[in-house]
Amino acid sequence: MKVSEFMSSPVHTVSSDRSVQYVSDRMNELKVGSLAVSDYGTTIGIVTSRDLRSSHPNRIVADAMTPNPISVSTEQFAWDALATMERHCIERLLVTRENQVVGIVTRETLQIKLNRIVDPLTGLYRAPYIQQIGEHFLNRGTSFQLLFIDLNNFGEINKMYGHPVGDDILIEYSNRLRAITTGQDYVCRYAGDEFVVITCREDNEAKRLIEALSEPVVIQTAKISAAVGVASDYAVPDFYARTFRELISRASLLSTSLKQNSLV
């Protein structure tokens, strides 16, 4: 799920002194929606079909393009690139490798691809997302904690209130997860009533997050609590030598034992 998998390449370029009419013809010819604007080997902008629609055909590209284009590296995750586009309200990003523009990626392409790993009920990403992030951090030796969150007695809630109410509770719980997590956290609905958070927070901050997640909350008159199993580099021996699957297993077993202890 790296940007390089979704970018279109090679990148077609145009110099900033060409006319908008020329660029329009060139885009039609190449059947592309944008061109990188390059003067003397340096990329200075990007010109899109939307830019062309709002510019007089006699203008030069320098007056129609979006200057100082935002770029991402080929190694960035697709969801980070999508978040960048959403933050800047843009439809395209230049993709670079070692400061060279090697491709263009569009918001539409990323959205279509990423929708496949989004949980339609909660809008959270599903397990493949967290797995890629976890494996990425393990490969790089980045410090993180994996929190496996299992809602307590969710089956009984479904039986007591019905599955539609259960779904509403999952949606609201997911919203709560979004609200209490930050840019240092990665959240997914792992399965059913189980969620996984990978956090890169400092230890104290991570503890506060775990405490907040363990606190019962009332959603639609139902009291919801969760057992949070944690796998972290200081608690798990040979943390970085383990597979992500092993860490998930460990955290989920911890969460199960917490659940059982709370019943004793």
Place this chain on the structure above:
Amino acid sequence: MQDKINYFRKATLSMKISEFEVPPMQDLLIIGKKAPIGPEAVKRMAQALSPEQFTIIKLEHAKIEAVLIRNSLLQMLDEHLLIQIILEEADRLISDNMVLRSELKISLSVQREVELQ
């Protein structure tokens, strides 16, 4: 056959020659947002024809995208004051697809009283 004998074609060429004024711009160009020539092109044109003599100022305005202005004017008057006057006057005339050119001369009149010895 008779028609072909009487048939002939002529072209008339006319030519007017006058001195090319350097610079060809006047003191100001006011560039509309949808004008056929944009600020960057105007800037490049001015730089090619009259290097270091003009400055392009981009604006946040409903109809006007930028103003090209002679540097000497900016040295005589405050930029904000000058732009405010230009916008007030041009706003009544310009549409967003036009480029207006303008002469702008600043003259200073001074009257002083001095004591006679």
